[in-house]
Amino acid sequence: MLAESNNCDFLKKYDGSHVEPLWTVMEAMVPPHPNPKCVPHLWEYEKIKPALLEAGEKVGEYEAERRVLMLVNPNMKAPYTTDTLYAGLQLINPGETAPAHRHRAFALRFIIEGQRGFTAVEGEKIYMNKGDVILTPPWTWHDHGHEGDDVMIWLDGLDLPIFQNIPVNFAENYEERRYPSEKAENSSLKFSxxxxxxxxxxxxxxxxxxxxxxxxxxxxxxxxxxxxxxxxxxxxxxxxxxxxxxxxxxxxxxxxxxxxxxxxxxxxxxxxxxxxxxxxxxxxxxxxxxxxxxxxxxxxxxxxxxxxxxxxxxxxxxx
Ligand SMILES: [Fe+2]
CATH class of the missing domain: 2.60.120.10 (Jelly Rolls)
Structure with a gap:
């Protein structure tokens, strides 16, 4: 019965009509369980941090709009950390600015180390400490700066993979490197x-x-x-x-x-x-x-x- 169903020779005479049989790919289209492409993987911080620090020395703040090492799933390409999520490790040196921009993609930061660095979001200057989660909602102006004296490193989490199928992400750069901001003591965008x-x-x-x-x-x-x-x-x-x-x-x-x-x-x-x-x-x-x-x-x-x-x-x- 299956062999008979798979006989598609008759379709040859319909070449160029842009039709294909569903019955030969039914299981792939309607599988018995979810089929993620990403695989389990762990990035050891002690192995990645030296690469980040080296990037901090070799890639200047004007050269890299964001100094990030993307965490790319071994079974996929950037921007895929999972099938739906992007993650990267970002470093900013003391005194640097990651310039203001805004984009349709949403981002969150989970702060790993450093003090006196900040993310400014739409006028709120939010200082970052280990363990903080800081949001940059879609289309909000944001930049990063650093008033401390050692590196700041955080985990970025974005929805970039979604835009591979819904290609509506785009960005705008602000005319200055920093969007005007004031220190926000209790921002609704920060979760300590x-x-x-x-x-x-x-x-x-x-x-x-x-x-x-x-x-x-x-x-x-x-x-x-x-x-x-x-x-x-x-x-x-x-x-x-x-x-x-x-x-x-x-x-x-x-x-x-x-x-x-x-x-x-x-x-x-x-x-x-x-x-x-x-x-x-x-x-x-x-x-x-x-x-x-x-x-x-x-x-x-x-x-x-x-x-x-x-x-x-x-x-x-x-x-
Ligand atoms: Fe951004």
């Missing part, structure tokens, strides 16, 4: 780490694991496309085991441990992590995080859950 950790620790003595979903003051996710989450895993403990249709870029705020992933085909990967490492969780992989015996671990991750929820596509399961 302390209250997040406090919320995560509320049930620390009762359970080994907690998660926290970042929400804006209006209760909505961080953007229409990208969301943020933090997780605590007690020393010697493990997270829940779950799988989701969204993918994630996870970053180790503190602690040490490993994550077990089992992909849609049953292949198992173990990623061992330390502070400031960044790793990929492909869509629909079962994932369990484990913290080493002697230390509590805290992870930050961003995801495309809001995009999928807005489209009615999000699905999650736990074991």
């Amino acid at each position: 780490w302390e209250p997040v950790e406090e919320a995560l620790n509320a049930n620390k003595l009762q359970v080994d694991y907690a998660d926290y979903e970042y929400r804006k003051p209006d209760g909505k996710p961080l953007s229409h496309i990208i969301g943020g989450e933090a997780e605590r895993i007690n020393a010697g403990g493990a997270s829940v085991t779950r799988r989701e249709t969204c993918s994630r870029v996870a970053h180790v705020y503190a602690g040490q441990g490993y994550s077990e992933l089992v992909d849609v085909k049953g292949n198992k990967t173990v990623l061992k992590w330390k502070p400031n490492d960044t790793f990929v969780i492909p869509a629909w992989s079962w994932i369990t995080h484990h913290s080493e015996d002697n230390v509590d671990s805290y992870l930050f991750s961003f995801n495309d859950k809001p995009l999928q929820e807005n489209l009615g596509l999000y699905k999650a399961e736990t074991k």
Whole structure:
């Protein structure tokens, strides 16, 4: 029956009519499970940081509008860190400016190290400290500057892959290098780490694991496309085991441990992590995080859950 169905010789006489049989590619078009192209991968901070520092020496602030090393998935090309998310590590030297621009893409920053650096967003000058999440919503003027005396490094999270299929991202440069801004003490675009950790620790003595979903003051996710989450895993403990249709870029705020992933085909990967490492969780992989015996671990991750929820596509399961 299948062989008969696959007999497409009769279509030869319709060459040039731009039709193709669906029945020969049915499984690829309507597969039995999600099919992410990205693979699990971990970028060790201690291996990437020297490359970033070298970029800081060799690539001047006027040469690089943004001095970023993109985290490119081994099974894909830039801008894909996952099928839906882009991540990069950005460095700014003391005294430098990353000039003002705005674009349709949304960005968040998770600050890894450094002090007295700032992101200015639409007139709000927001100083950055380790663990802060800072948003630059679509089409807001933003620049970065640095008044401290050591490098600032952060993780950028953007929705750039979406624009490969919906090609409507574009940018504008501001006429000056900096958009006029004033120090903002309490910006709605900044999420400090302390209250997040406090919320995560509320049930620390009762359970080994907690998660926290970042929400804006209006209760909505961080953007229409990208969301943020933090997780605590007690020393010697493990997270829940779950799988989701969204993918994630996870970053180790503190602690040490490993994550077990089992992909849609049953292949198992173990990623061992330390502070400031960044790793990929492909869509629909079962994932369990484990913290080493002697230390509590805290992870930050961003995801495309809001995009999928807005489209009615999000699905999650736990074991
Ligand atoms: Fe930007």
